[in-house]
Amino acid sequence: MTHSIPWGWGLLFLLLLELQTLVMVFVAPWLSGLVGRVAGRLSGVSAFPVMGRWQDIWHQFHRPRLPQEGAQLAGIACAAALVLAVLGCALVPVFTLAVPGFPAPGLLLICCVLVMALMFLNIPCVLGGGLGAVQGARGMLGAFLLLPALVPVFLLCGARDFSVFLATVHGLSPLTDGAPFVLAGVALFLVPALAWPVQDGQLALLAGPERAMWLWAADCVQMAWVVLALDTAWPGSLAMPDDGGMEPWLSQCMLGFGLWGAKLLLAAMLLALLRLVVLPPLRRARVRLVSIFLLGVLALQVTWSVHPFLAEREDTSMSAVLQDNAQASVAGMEEAP
């Protein structure tokens, strides 16, 4: 990362980053409404408008809030969750990879931000006390334990920037060489897909703008997880800013933007289908953690057996042979006199 970035590229990338964040943040409630609509259709409930979530958020922003005891802490938690969720939306690559040399986040950073946002989303429920506190604590633990369950995926990406990782696997076909990354993407996709869909219990104590912030933050977090999973599964749809000049990159960005919309539609269908899985919340959380971990380990193992470590191992064995030779020669030198 020593070579300097051209200023034009950096500025353009910053502009694209802002655009991406805004689009993600504003599309997130729409995605949630779409998923609700499709899931409702599949299960026989048809009165769920696609823009309903947006209307709800807008309405809640204009309602007066309830003066309650402990409402300040809940408000702070909702605002923190919203900030972290928007940060997560800004960190995920959506239609283009980062310009090389531009500081980009690693996968651990993105996932930590999203997990902390999930944690903050559970705090108002905990503050209510009573049975809700136990449920909130369960939700919090379920969010926190996502990180250890995702460790194989982190190790698969390695300790480097996420977009550098995506650039290395950019050309691989998802059907042949990139199959382990599809598995990792499925593991990431299970995070929003197997989340407990009914949010009323967590929301019950909030009213007014806090409730709006909560809803919006939850949608943004879901959106960020979905886009993260889609990126990992098929990095070929993202624009690469490395080759050629600025115009091909921008046209690739346009293409990537269109593909992003298509991918979102597909993801909405999948999410709605997975909503049909009926499990109690605790068992659902357990299934989620275990399946994420197993998929990650499987992806890691497949990568071991197939892909790039063979070269490194050959390198290490070569160096070991070289070292042996050197030691032998040293020994010979010692023996010689």
Next chain:
Amino acid sequence: MALGAVAALPDNVLRGMAFWRTEILVALWGIAGVTALTGAAFRVEGEFGWFPVFGADGPSLPMLAILACVGGLVGRGRAGVACVLACLGVLALSPLVFGLFTGTALVLLAGQGKRGLCLPFAVLPACIPADSSLSVPLLGVMVLLVGWAIAVQRGPLGVLPACIGLFLLGRLLAEVGELPLLSQGVLLVCGGVVACAGLAQAMRGQQATALVAGVAACWYGMLVLALVLALSSPLGGADTFRTTVVLGMGAPAVALLGVLWVVQRSEASRSGIFHTPTVRCLLGVVLAQCSVLPPCGGFSVLWAALAGGSYSVEATQPVVALLAVMLVVFFVTLGVVLSAALVRVGLLLLSAPQDMPDTPPAMVLPLWVCAVLSSILAFLPGIWLFVADHLVVGPPLPPVTWQDMTTVHFAGHAARLTPLLVLLGLALVLLATGLLVRMFGFMPFVPAPRQVAAWRQGAPVYEMLPDRNDPAPAVEGCHGGGMLPLWSAWCGFFTTPAAVPVLRIPGAGGILSRRGKIFWRYARRCLFVGISWCEAQGMILILLLMGVGLLAGLFVGK
């Protein structure tokens, strides 16, 4: 150092100065800490020419700086003396003198009873040669005993045994070098046991002090894990784990000191000290520096551990790599549940009732110092990595440039973490979110302008009847649930299904015992069926058995 001892020891000797004793002590500790930091930065090593018992070598000066922080917070009395003794022990050159001083310090910490009897054995591994066969079991015992000593302390003194234990462990492991697999396993299991016990205490403790002591024990156990991986394992990422230990002794340690101090103070003064929003913000900062919130101290520890795991996985054979993956998963689980326990601390302290307007503002200068220091250490990690590089023995540091001050990176690898950039992104996003939310016509954190009657708000109206005889419901359900019931959630997460608790028979125990009972009945039934079948077969079975015996005898006899 001797001045520190003199200032701590006499009780009424200095009459006129006794009024200023706290300030004198704090100033002396501050001077000691700054001296140690300067010495560590300039890599001072060697011994006093006129008194060759004490001297400074690699790990002692950074450890001395941390101990000075502890000493500044604990104040006077036995705790102060223990701190001074620990400092002297860290500076001692011979292992016997080290054992003497730190053993005395541990005894002073422990007080009477079986703890006072057991704890001095923790320094025993310093007194035997490092390559003897007893060394590794004694080290395991030391890790367990020190973890116990941390978990029972109340207040900032809990960091002191952790420092002693980590110092001793780092010294001895660096002396031994690479250990066989079984010894590594023993040490790792000991560290894991300490961390898990601390976590259990932090998850189920009712008092805030016990809870935070459990958090400290878990932190110590995590550092022991990383230290063993760094110094005695053949994994490829050993140098990275070393950085993990150094990072973990930096910002999280200072922040942990702040949390311990705050909890002790709020327990000591009955009215609590969280009256002003400043104190609450400082507490939030200190808690965040321990937790895995991204740009903070705990996150860099986690990041470094994960990078180490990644390099280990890349460099080794698949079986060892799978073990490394498991270790990293365990480490990350510990860190993550530690953050959950910190959330619990925060909710417990912050959601306490706060309406006492006429109490005087409490003295929170140590909290300020801890918060600022840990923020500096966390956001400019290069400084701490440069100063405390010798805390764990390792390869020499490559030449440092000014750009390295803000980043964590490892020699020979491309990965780097810049907390300041994350902080900048967070600030930008905060600004953007504020603008967005403002666009929706909503000003955050302004009290509601229009107050309507309670029955018009839509929430159910209820009142606690104050004149009942039992105060139990007030404890159980009022203050917005100050406690986060983490332990029951954890148990429910892994052992019991989501059953309604009323349906369970009270004496029947958990799901495992019930299933075990059913399984035992089933197995007994299978046994009875088998026996009755054998009885029904009669002679044939005996013949078969004899035949089998004959055949076996034939084959074995040859």
